Amino acid sequence: MSLPPSAQTLLPRPALLDRLLGAPGGTVFLRAPAGAGKTCLMRAAAARMGVSVCDLQHPRLSDVQAGWLFWNVPGSARSARLSAHVAETVTHLVIAQRPGQKITGLARRLLHGGAHTFDAAALAFDAEEIGTALPAAVKRRLLQDYAGWPAFLPMARDPDPDLLAAYIGETFLSQMSPGPTTRLSLWLEAPVPDPQEDWCDALPPCLCTEPGAPTALLSALHQAVRARLRGFSDTGAVTEVAQALEAAHRPLAAMELLLDHGHEAHAAQVLSQSRGLELIYDSDLEDFSRTILRFSQDIIATNETVLFAITRTLMKQGELQRVRQLTAKHLGSDYLDPLKVLARGTRFSFAARRFRLNMMISEDMTPSDAMLQRLGEFMADYPVGDGQKWAAFYNALLEFEIRRRNFREAEAAAARALLYFRKIGGHPLLEFFIHLHLTVLHLTNGDARLARTAAQTARDKLGCVTHPVVQEYRMLHLVEAALAYENGQPQKLVTFVQQEFDAFARAEIWPSLFHFAIQYSSQAVMDHYPASIRPGFLDGLWLHLAERMNLLATVQIRTATAYQNEGRISEAELMLQGLEGAALAMTPEHLAQLRLRDDIALSLARLRCMVEDPAPGPAIDRLITALEGNARTTLREMVALKIWRAHLAHRRRDSGATRRHLEAALTSVSRLGCFGVLSEQRLFLAPLLREKRMRQYLETAPDIRATLSIYAGSISSPRAKARAGGLTEREAQLLQLIAGGYPNKRIAQTLHIAEPTVKFHLSRLYAKLGVRRRSDAIQSARALGWL
Known part of the structure; x- marks a missing residue:
């Protein structure tokens, strides 16, 4: 690329010429990348000596004049040779070359006469050399933005970013093959000083030693590299770029490039070499999905690595049903049966069996003992x-x-x-x-x-x-x-x-x-x-049940718990009766043997209904004992069971048992740090703690006193404050609903009670607040922090 006319206005460099022509040894190298001013300096030196410059790849004897040979090695030459006859004839040899060029025929001369080298640092302008030869602004730009690189003197005088980028592309990058260009582009993403890369010799050293300093030069290099990479379109160049990306641990970028140019089989090979299924854990999920989902149905049908990468992506997106359909389509319907997939002698590959294990996790499948045995056999492979x-x-x-x-x-x-x-x-x-x-x-x-x-x-x-x-x-x-x-x-x-x-x-x-x-x-x-919006949250979970059917029991048990907390025991029981396993007997023998998560949760929910019942029956204590003895009952559930025992003892007016069970529950909570269970069981706990003598007894223990303090803070929601202020659960519900603008009829529908019952509870609520109208009740409740 030709520079603008101002480029021809060069700064004289007499001191550098003197050093060059007076260098000892008889052989001088000007060794620097393009743009260092080697050619201009050599021509000035040759003119001073009254001779011409040789621009050939192999100098002739006639190029030696008055004992001098100024040899400017062509930039396109990878290697050059000085013949023995010329080497013996020349007295003063000055060679201008780029760092990557190899020159032979000099060994004897260098061995006996030595050499002096002017590198890129020696050829760049510095502040002392420029002096006052340039305006201050031009001098500052040349040194700061362009690191004193001689070729950019015109840019310092008249900046043109686009021309600078084009010059860099044609001068520095034109001889750079796709692989090194790609590695350079990756380095530019996060440049570090002194990279040990093959492209370093093609650039001004300042870019490699101080990559953050010459900002204009670095920005132009970015632009030039991007343009050159876009220019690589033939198969060989695309493959070399992809290989460089893969070697730099950028397999997704390599696959994107290959897929852009129709090299799908090669992209699948890159995926396989990049550990296929595991690659998703080393990648941004959006980038991985965008790339993987571009593979065609043809290659999905013939390449298991691609198939499982796609299905893993779909699984990450919560599309389990699509995963089932895709694997059944390409691997057969028996793939949906994990026992067949994991069996000894199965027709499925190791990769297929590994992915089936992943599917089992997402399907919320709780393995039986037989399944675990199959998994143990699978470990052998x-x-x-x-x-x-x-x-x-x-x-x-x-x-x-x-x-x-x-x-x-x-x-x-x-x-x-x-x-x-x-x-x-x-x-x-x-x-x-x-x-x-x-x-x-x-x-x-x-x-x-x-x-x-x-x-x-x-x-x-x-x-x-x-x-x-x-x-x-x-x-x-x-x-x-x-x-x-x-x-x-x-x-x-x-x-x-x-x-x-x-x-x-x-x-x-x-x-x-x-x-x-x-x-x-x-x-x-x-x-x-408020009670009015709680069912909406739990109902929203039904969106996820189509693919996660094992969530059904959990959602319905939690809904039943919400009903229990509202005192709607009959509705809670009705919901629990509709669950699988509800027909199983609530006997001590049965509860002691429960093993499955949902069975234990369901039994606890049913037992909670019985604890709330005014007449729970004589077997209730034995049922609690059976669950306490079950090895799969969690420590958290054990605390709840202790609170239920305390609640039952309190109803029987057994103060000693109440204190004993409640103290055991609070001590366990303090030791485990699971204070939330107290909030969850406050339906039973709150009445016990409202008794002054019980509270005084419990607070004599420092750990329990601290536990009760945390519990008090955890229930400081407006609704909890209302309960603590003397409202019943039903009155607290009504307060929230009237604050939401609900009329009596809608309140009755929401709470599944009759309108006269609503009026009865409202009259009691008004009396406790000392008001006669809804608006006054809402105002008073807000002042108390109950809303």
């Missing part, structure tokens, strides 16, 4: 040295054992998974999942102290992930909100329900976390929202 695959296997076992309420076995599986991650040098995202699992495990069991440690480690691991992990942070926000709730601070959980729950629920979530989310989020809704 796992590659001994692949730590990541083994870690993933134990992560699956961790999920399954949480569902089976085998918490010790789950912790052992987590420990094995983390051991394998340490063997491969760690994997922050996958380790995050392990520690998040452990947080859920401990909170589900009721040990909030251990959960806090696991949650902090999970946050630390997630902070080490270098690509966006938006959904994973939502998972973390949920467990951190649950921990805050357990510490008597429910607002964080309420905020999660308001702002993040919908987005959280739409994506892929392993089911034990989804059940966990329903448990805590529904509790926040029950505690802090």
Whole structure:
């Protein structure tokens, strides 16, 4: 590219010429990239000596004049040679070359006479050399924006960014092949000083040694590199660029390029070489999905790696039904039966069996003992040295054992998974999942102290992930909100329900976390929202039940719990009766043998209805004892059972048993740090704590006094304040509904009671507030902080 006319106005460099012509040794190299002014300097030196410059790749004897040979090696030449005859004839040899060029024929001369080299730093302008030869603004731009590079003197005088980028492209990059150009583009994304790359010799050294300094030059280089990369369109160039991207651990970018140019088979090969299914854990999910979903149906049908990458992407997006359809279409309908897939001698590949294990997790399948035996047999096929695959296997076992309420076995599986991650040098995202699992495990069991440690480690691991992990942070926000709730601070959980729950629920979530989310989020809704909107939250979960049918029991049990808290026992019982397993007998023998998560939750919900019943029957104590003796009853549930015992003893006017059971429950809560269970059971707890003598007795123990203080803070919602102020649960409900503008008829429909009953409760509410009208009741309640 020709520079503007101002480029011909060169600064004289007499001092540099003197150094060049007076250099000792008889051989002088001007070795620097293009634009360093080598040609101009050589011509000036030749003119001073009264000779001409040789621009040939192989100088002739006639090019030696008066003992001088000024040899400007052509920029396009990769190598050049000086013949022995010329080398013996010349007395003073000056060679201008680029750093990557190889020159032969000089060994004897250099051995006996030595040489002097003027490198890029010596050829660049400095402030002392320029002096006052340039205006101050031009001098400053040349030195700061262009690092004193001689070729950019015209730009310092008359900046033109587009011309500068075009010049760089034609001068520095034109001889650079696709691979080095790609590596240069990757370096430009986050330039570091002194990269050890093959493209360094083609650029002014200032760009490599101080990449942040010459800003105008760096910006123009960005522009030129992008333009050159866009110009690579033939198959060979595209392949070389893709190989460079793959070597730089940018497989998605390599696949995008190959797919753009129709090289789908090569893109699939890159996916396979990049560990296929595991690549999703090292990539931004949006980037991964956009790339993977571009593969055609033809290659999906013939390439399992592509098939499982696509189905894994769909699973991440919560599209489990589409995953089932796609795998059944390409692998056969028997793929939907995990026992057939995992059986010894199965026709399915190892990759297909691994993916079926992933599907089992998303399907919320609780493995039977027979299934676990099949999984044990499948372990025999796992590659001994692949730590990541083994870690993933134990992560699956961790999920399954949480569902089976085998918490010790789950912790052992987590420990094995983390051991394998340490063997491969760690994997922050996958380790995050392990520690998040452990947080859920401990909170589900009721040990909030251990959960806090696991949650902090999970946050630390997630902070080490270098690509966006938006959904994973939502998972973390949920467990951190649950921990805050357990510490008597429910607002964080309420905020999660308001702002993040919908987005959280739409994506892929392993089911034990989804059940966990329903448990805590529904509790926040029950505690802090009016009765009129609570069913709406739980009804909204039905959107997720089409693909996660095992959530049905959890959602209905939580709905029944909401009814129980409202005193609507008959409706709670009716809902529980419609669930699978409800026909099973509520006998001590049966309760003691329960193993499945949903069966235990259902039995606890049914037992809670019995505890609320004014006449629970003589068997109630034996039923509670049976659940307390069940090895799969969690520590959290044990606290609830103790509170129920205290409630029953209080109704029997057995003060000693009431104090004993309540003290045991509060002591357990203090030890475990799971203060949220007190809020969840306040229907039974509040009447006990309102008794002055009971409270005085309990508060003699410092730990229990602190526990009760946290409990009091956790129920400081307006509705809880209303209850603490003397309103009944029904009156608190009515207060919220009249504040929402509900007329008596709609209140009756909402609460499933008769209108005269509404009027009766309202009259009692008005009396307690000392008012006669709705507007006055609302005003008074707001003044008290009850609304």
